[in-house]
Amino acid sequence: MALIVQKYGGTSVGNIDRIRNVAKRITRYYDQGNSLVVVLSAMSGVTDRLIDMASQITKEPNKREMDVLLATGEQTTVSLMAITLTSMGYPAESMLGYQVCVRTSGAYGRARILDIGKDRLQQLLDQKKIVIVAGFQGEDQGGNITTLGRGGSDTSAVAIAAGLNADVCEIFTDVDGVYTADPNVCKKARKIDRISYDEMLNMSSLGAKVLQIRSVEFAKKYQVPVHVRSSFNEEQGTMVVNEEKDMERVVVSSVTHNKNEARITLSRVPDVPGVAAKVLRAMANAGIIVDMIIQNTRKGNMTDITFTVSKTDYEKALEIESKVGEEIGAELVAGDSNISKVSVIGVGMRSHSGVASTMFDALAKENINIMMISTSEIRISCVIEEKYTELAVRTLHNVFDLDKE
Amino acid sequence: MALIVQKYGGTSVGNIDRIRNVAKRITRYYDQGNSLVVVLSAMSGVTDRLIDMASQITKEPNKREMDVLLATGEQTTVSLMAITLTSMGYPAESMLGYQVCVRTSGAYGRARILDIGKDRLQQLLDQKKIVIVAGFQGEDQGGNITTLGRGGSDTSAVAIAAGLNADVCEIFTDVDGVYTADPNVCKKARKIDRISYDEMLNMSSLGAKVLQIRSVEFAKKYQVPVHVRSSFNEEQGTMVVNEEKDMERVVVSSVTHNKNEARITLSRVPDVPGVAAKVLRAMANAGIIVDMIIQNTRKGNMTDITFTVSKTDYEKALEIESKVGEEIGAELVAGDSNISKVSVIGVGMRSHSGVASTMFDALAKENINIMMISTSEIRISCVIEEKYTELAVRTLHNVFDLDKE
Numbered sequence: 001m002a003l004i005v006q007k008y009g010g011t012s013v014g015n016i017d018r019i020r021n022v023a024k025r026i027t028r029y030y031d032q033g034n035s036l037v038v039v040l041s042a043m044s045g046v047t048d049r050l051i052d053m054a055s056q057i058t059k060e061p062n063k064r065e066m067d068v069l070l071a072t073g074e075q076t077t078v079s080l081m082a083i084t085l086t087s088m089g090y091p092a093e094s095m096l097g098y099q100v101c102v103r104t105s106g107a108y109g110r111a112r113i114l115d116i117g118k119d120r121l122q123q124l125l126d127q128k129k130i131v132i133v134a135g136f137q138g139e140d141q142g143g144n145i146t147t148l149g150r151g152g153s154d155t156s157a158v159a160i161a162a163g164l165n166a167d168v169c170e171i172f173t174d175v176d177g178v179y180t181a182d183p184n185v186c187k188k189a190r191k192i193d194r195i196s197y198d199e200m201l202n203m204s205s206l207g208a209k210v211l212q213i214r215s216v217e218f219a220k221k222y223q224v225p226v227h228v229r230s231s232f233n234e235e236q237g238t239m240v241v242n243e244e245k246d247m248e249r250v251v252v253s254s255v256t257h258n259k260n261e262a263r264i265t266l267s268r269v270p271d272v273p274g275v276a277a278k279v280l281r282a283m284a285n286a287g288i289i290v291d292m293i294i295q296n297t298r299k300g301n302m303t304d305i306t307f308t309v310s311k312t313d314y315e316k317a318l319e320i321e322s323k324v325g326e327e328i329g330a331e332l333v334a335g336d337s338n339i340s341k342v343s344v345i346g347v348g349m350r351s352h353s354g355v356a357s358t359m360f361d362a363l364a365k366e367n368i369n370i371m372m373i374s375t376s377e378i379r380i381s382c383v384i385e386e387k388y389t390e391l392a393v394r395t396l397h398n399v400f401d402l403d404k405e
Numbered sequence: 406m407a408l409i410v411q412k413y414g415g416t417s418v419g420n421i422d423r424i425r426n427v428a429k430r431i432t433r434y435y436d437q438g439n440s441l442v443v444v445l446s447a448m449s450g451v452t453d454r455l456i457d458m459a460s461q462i463t464k465e466p467n468k469r470e471m472d473v474l475l476a477t478g479e480q481t482t483v484s485l486m487a488i489t490l491t492s493m494g495y496p497a498e499s500m501l502g503y504q505v506c507v508r509t510s511g512a513y514g515r516a517r518i519l520d521i522g523k524d525r526l527q528q529l530l531d532q533k534k535i536v537i538v539a540g541f542q543g544e545d546q547g548g549n550i551t552t553l554g555r556g557g558s559d560t561s562a563v564a565i566a567a568g569l570n571a572d573v574c575e576i577f578t579d580v581d582g583v584y585t586a587d588p589n590v591c592k593k594a595r596k597i598d599r600i601s602y603d604e605m606l607n608m609s610s611l612g613a614k615v616l617q618i619r620s621v622e623f624a625k626k627y628q629v630p631v632h633v634r635s636s637f638n639e640e641q642g643t644m645v646v647n648e649e650k651d652m653e654r655v656v657v658s659s660v661t662h663n664k665n666e667a668r669i670t671l672s673r674v675p676d677v678p679g680v681a682a683k684v685l686r687a688m689a690n691a692g693i694i695v696d697m698i699i700q701n702t703r704k705g706n707m708t709d710i711t712f713t714v715s716k717t718d719y720e721k722a723l724e725i726e727s728k729v730g731e732e733i734g735a736e737l738v739a740g741d742s743n744i745s746k747v748s749v750i751g752v753g754m755r756s757h758s759g760v761a762s763t764m765f766d767a768l769a770k771e772n773i774n775i776m777m778i779s780t781s782e783i784r785i786s787c788v789i790e791e792k793y794t795e796l797a798v799r800t801l802h803n804v805f806d807l808d809k810e
Binding site: 016019020050053054056057058060061062064065066068069071072075076078079080082083084086087092093094096098099120143145 | 421424425455458459461462463465466467469470471473474476477480481483484485487488489491492497498499501503504548550
């Protein structure tokens, strides 16, 4: 008799047969007496097909209209699911973003959820309806359709779970849960039973594609228990929850890697106030997100500034910074897109020392050169040559004993 | 400097190239200083594809959800058109049914427009925007998405033109205008330059598929001049307007035919009060629309009741009336789906006699048996055997001199 919010990804609802399978799963929960809100993504491939249609017209389609176009993907899935459930005799009703009052910021294509109208949802649940909500989409204050960016349906689901104070938010996906490392890279990778919001936040931001990072932020802020699990079997997946005492005993809980980064370095820049700001403002103005930033002082009043951007932004970023480099008198502006970032994560790091040295030693033994380092309270990340990625992940998985429970 | 509402049908926006062509046409109007609201249908074939998807799930998909599904068709077209126009540097903005506040009845799949919110449209026009509106869709009082039935975009366009008090509503389609008969059936068919609302109403209800009948009702009620024309050339089409003095001189202005009818007869029914009502209520309860109804008294207290339904409803209607026939003691319930209806229309009929006898004579000379007759002030319809349809149309087109201006 719980209030459950479920989210099914594009692969899980990829065709009529799969929609039928998900419908059967939903009815089992409903028959057990649970209240159900189901958030759906577009059928796999649909979003890409819509983007392709628009790109036949222009390279840079109007962002507002692009969101109107993309929103049709989830609209199709929710209506097909509601048709399936009603044809099975269950009282299902679809709701689009604006109908649920998913109020967002006006940033088309990457809007942020500001508020969820829970009245209409609660009303439908009180009528014992199974509510099928279109994920990924919302409405800004001007009444325009917005979308939340790739993986946005995760955030829709968690935000709705938060708004309704649901007992759990189940994220059904095509993997069994969250792993200690990418199983495609590291055969010894093991499914994690419970993980803290903070660890998951770090994993999401570091390239583990299981959950959209904003959904984890929402879950942490509103204390929504999130259950990441497979839509193709009945196994328990990974619970993302508040940090628990037990978790601290494990120093490192996972290794992640991200090959989608590129490095840009401005060498021998005059080390005067405002220079770093100028370098980074140029990226912000171009809408390019910067990840790691490192500045070393060397040789008197000269310094190097290095930062990473996503590989897709690399060419554009290098072009812009070449101009900035001229303006501020940098000796050389260069970059490298053959890099990757490998990270170890664990809440136990807070109370244990020596993780960094163990990590650096292990990489050194394999002759893997560390190009950049950045750390947070519960994470250490190293930028290395891209070709060493898999070796580094396996090495770190071993040295921190992640294959053992 | 006019306020023009344009509507483009599914064939006119059937692919990206055609959308581009329509966009060019739109910009020419805009560049001349006109205010423009453009109503679009789904790309041709899309609505059928969506219906097919739903029918893979169930034979009778939930009507509310079907409308949610179908509404994606127009949403796709308007966003693609707005993307095209903005990429050409024009200030276009798409609007969906609910965003325009197209308020409708709650009859899913065949909703009627009750009201159009003109404030938002006027605001966008004041900002010199080209407003691209999704036709065919609206929202009922409960905030549910509704659709207006096949051809509903015509009605969307005319209703918006009425709401905004537009100078003209241009319906762009894949034909050149309204013809004196179907050019595929009658080679001598001629494009009509001006036709009255009443004549057009009759033509629409009699199978001429140029305009959805409700759009003509709207046009007549709010006195909206409608221009039916081709989206593939620049020729003048047909103006649908208030009746003019000139029109009365032409006795018959067009011949229409409709092969999509079937006949059902209940023979030798006791002629007591309430019997006809019972027969027809059974159809209404089943949601079957009845067209012509004829009842002849014969032999004392027995009578025959004959009516026509659309061919798609024939099997169901026959099954229902067989039961009704038993209840009311009919001797025989039989039907015939090999029929068609041929009609002549003209406002001049009001002041001219002899049209009916000319019509019946002409058909008789060709040995075409008339099975049913029904008339209105400006129309005479005959039900005949389906195989004679084309012959009848050509014969009537000739006898009323419709090939001559």
